[in-house]
Amino acid sequence: MAAVAISKLKRTKLIADPKPVLGGTYLGVVVTTGATPGGAGAPVTTAEDTVSFLDVGHLAPLQNPDGLQEFASIIGSDSDPVFSPRHDMLIEPLLPGNAMDSRLVVVDRSGGWDQLSDPFQTLQRKVAIDLTRVIFTNIDEAAPGQVRFTCTFAEGGDTLGYFDSKLFIVEKEKGADEALSYQVISGPKAIDAQSLVVAIYVQALEEDDIFNPDDGSYSPLVAMDIPFGKGGKVANRPGSVKTAESGGLFAIEVEYELSVTYM
Structure with missing residues (x-):
């Protein structure tokens, strides 16, 4: 002025x-x-x-x-x-x-x-995350076994949800996939500066037979792309989290859809 x-x-x-x-x-x-x-x-x-x-x-x-x-x-x-x-x-x-x-x-x-x-x-925020598919991006083809994984969802320092998969019998080539059906919802609620970020963390384990060691695979804590400002609403926007390959033998990718609304 x-x-x-x-x-x-x-x-x-x-x-x-x-x-x-x-x-x-x-x-x-x-x-x-x-x-x-x-x-x-x-x-x-x-x-x-x-x-x-x-x-x-x-x-x-x-x-x-x-x-x-x-x-x-x-x-x-x-x-x-x-x-x-x-x-x-x-x-x-x-x-x-x-x-x-x-x-x-x-x-x-x-x-x-x-x-x-x-x-x-300001309007309160509601976040919905839907797990849609898991892809076995790399498996130990010499000794395919049972795979299970977990997804942890966090909003700031709070845990929003925890998904523990069933056992998948992986006897196919890498690239095989399975449909998922799990949803976690946060809000609508007020958000402080420490709770702006919503993130996901994936842990996976391939359990082999007694003659082969189990293979573990983990992702970093991945922040989801939540928009801010005018036009910040999103509906069913696809995203994914990949675990790191363990010795080049085992890794997965978890796909999800993100929706953000304000009300």
């Missing part, structure tokens, strides 16, 4: 039609501005060029001696420095399901200004 001269005594009605656009991880505002030919308290009837500023904070803004509201700490901000009677602003990313406050300020060419502050709450 330093690039625009604000008159301390010229607060006037400029904000005509603010339209918030709220999501789980963003706040957008479309605002039109105008003049009040009828004087103070009259409705805005004439389009007026302004510049605009939008801020978001955790606590309600405080009013300074000049009447302008200010946040002690700002989470995010956006501005439109081009003089126009219409502004479209967006602040992202924000945490889902959290209570916050917004402050909108517009300033005209003469230094007159108007402001609007409102509390709001």
